[in-house]
Amino acid sequence: DTAVSQTPKYLVTQMGNDKSIKCEQNLGHDTMYWYKQDSKKFLKIMFSYNNKELIINETVPNRFSPKSPDKAHLNLHINSLELGDSAVYFCASSQVASGPAYFGAGTRLSVL
């Protein structure tokens, strides 16, 4: 069983579209995250949720909106996609906010 699973794995879309990425963890963790990895492989946190509550919101355009319907799910919705949004987006979870994070396989977003 995959511990942190995100869908889709690949997402190719046109500029201006709205898209969502879903994430689920079956580890029973309290904290979930979204990270963005750019073309140089730099990993940067976008959001962190603890027990469905937003605890970290780094400087991210408000076109990005995370939603956590329950502790095991953290989805990412992106409005009005731009070329610069092309990247790999990783969902992750940890047992507590200061604990090691376990990552999903990533969603490769290409905006044309």
Next chain:
Amino acid sequence: GQQLNQSPQSMFIQEGEDVSMNCTSSSIFNTWLWYKQDPGEGPVLLIALYKAGELTSNGRLTAQFGITRKDSFLNISASIPSDVGIYFCAGVYSGNTPLVFGKGTRLSVIA
């Protein structure tokens, strides 16, 4: 904000050689983590360090949490082709601060 300096950026080594990489920070961390990322996959946790001076092994991998809490290193002994990938260090200062990642070390192993 907190930043991690990870070096080297890339390494080309012969199969069987030992590898060493490190991370330094201007700030102290309470937890140091080492991850490996294979192409097309997410980072996978290799070793977690929680105490200054701690030395932990995972198979051929050994990592240490620096005494000053501002650095950590990862050693890989007797490298094999499947060690190829990007290795990331990461640090956590406190529960309300995000995991901070280094920029990665790309390891290539020549058979």
